[in-house]
Amino acid sequence: MKQITLDGNILSDASMVHDYLIEMLEFPEYYGKNLDALHDCLTDLEHINITITAPKEDGAIFQKILRVFKAAERENESLKLNIL
Numbered sequence: 265m266k267q268i269t270l271d272g273n274i275l276s277d278a279s280m281v282h283d284y285l286i287e288m289l290e291f292p293e294y295y296g297k298n299l300d301a302l303h304d305c306l307t308d309l310e311h312i313n314i315t316i317t318a319p320k321e322d323g324a325i326f327q328k329i330l331r332v333f334k335a336a337e338r339e340n341e342s343l344k345l346n347i348l
Contacts, residue, residue: 265344266312272319276326289314299332306336306343315346 274284282297291305316333319326330347337345 267315268312269315269317272317272326275316275329276319276321276323278325281325281329299328302329303332303336306333307340309340310342312342313344313346315348317348 268288270284270288274280282295282302285291285302286295286297289305289309295301295305314333316330333345337343
């Protein structure tokens with residue numbers, strides 16, 4: 265199973281979040297850089313364990329991203345999510 269650790273501080277930065285996810289999760293070039301596209305790509309991942317570290321400031325953007333990750337985990341049994 266592939267292991268990925270995502271920095272919650274970057275997931276809290278609206279200007280960086282989607283570019284960071286493209287790089288870290290190797291999303292396809294056509295990734296739409298929005299929450300619906302994030303959900304779609306997360307539910308397509310196979311055999312992956314994603315750890316998200318808590319950000320210094322737990323803002324609205326991070327909470328939205330986290331909800332998408334949790335929803336995708338419920339739909340994709342190949343995706344395991346850990347929040348630190």
